[in-house]
Amino acid sequence: MRVKCVICDTIEELVDDTLEAKRLRNRPIHTHMCSNCHDRIEQRTKERIATGNFHFYRSSRKIEEDF
Numbered sequence: 001m002r003v004k005c006v007i008c009d010t011i012e013e014l015v016d017d018t019l020e021a022k023r024l025r026n027r028p029i030h031t032h033m034c035s036n037c038h039d040r041i042e043q044r045t046k047e048r049i050a051t052g053n054f055h056f057y058r059s060s061r062k063i064e065e066d067f
């Protein structure tokens with residue numbers, strides 16, 4: 001299945017029986033991030049934790065606004 005990154009619009013091909021593919025199918029509201037953006041967010045999250053200014057954004061919209 002093809003998925004599009006919500007942040008940079010990169011199209012990625014997901015193997016159908018991966019955990020993420022199943023998650024996306026079962027929960028259409030769940031949005032996909034490519035590995036680049038995922039790593040970037042993870043990095044930013046770690047930085048926030050390190051500075052004590054950590055906010056966990058549940059929705060992808062919040063993450064989008066954050067960029």
Ligand SMILES: [Zn+2]
Binds near residue numbers: 009038
């Ligand atoms: Zn991306």
